[in-house]
Amino acid sequence: MVRKIIDEHRALDRLFATTLEMLGGGGGSKRQIEDAFEELRKAMESHLGAEETLYFPTIWDLLPEFKDRLRAFIRAHHRFRGHVQEIAGLMESDEMEEATYVLEGLRLEFGRHERGEEDALRSLDQEILDGETK
Ligand SMILES: [Fe+2]
Numbered sequence: 495m496v497r498k499i500i501d502e503h504r505a506l507d508r509l510f511a512t513t514l515e516m517l518g519g520g521g522g523s524k525r526q527i528e529d530a531f532e533e534l535r536k537a538m539e540s541h542l543g544a545e546e547t548l549y550f551p552t553i554w555d556l557l558p559e560f561k562d563r564l565r566a567f568i569r570a571h572h573r574f575r576g577h578v579q580e581i582a583g584l585m586e587s588d589e590m591e592e593a594t595y596v597l598e599g600l601r602l603e604f605g606r607h608e609r610g611e612e613d614a615l616r617s618l619d620q621e622i623l624d625g626e627t628k
């Protein structure tokens with residue numbers, strides 16, 4: 495499960511990079527940019543949804559002391575969804591520069607979030623290993 499979360503993070507990093515590259519004038523029509531963003535939006539929603547309904551509940555069943563940290567991650571997910579909505583609206587009204595700006599901010603914030611989750615997952619692995627050797 496840890497491996498899967500980390501793989502999904504890297505896939506999302508690539509989708510962020512592709513979309514921002516296209517927005518930054520790396521070629522591509524408005525339609526192609528919107529398609530790239532749509533792919534990112536879908537992948538992100540499926541990742542956030544899986545963490546909330548599957549990965550995190552599995553973790554806190556195993557280690558209830560992680561619950562507060564996981565709840566904080568879920569609060570961040572709600573913020574990310576807000577930004578994604580905002581970007582979609584900006585693209586729709588053709589405000590591509592503003593959309594790029596908000597997406598860049600989201601990429602930074604999301605990157606920090608991913609690192610926070612990965613740190614938590616590594617300490618979780620450690621707790622499980624320690625538990626097994628006790
Ligand atoms: Fe997350």
Ligand SMILES: [Fe+2]
Nearest residue numbers: 503545608611
């Ligand atoms: Fe995540």
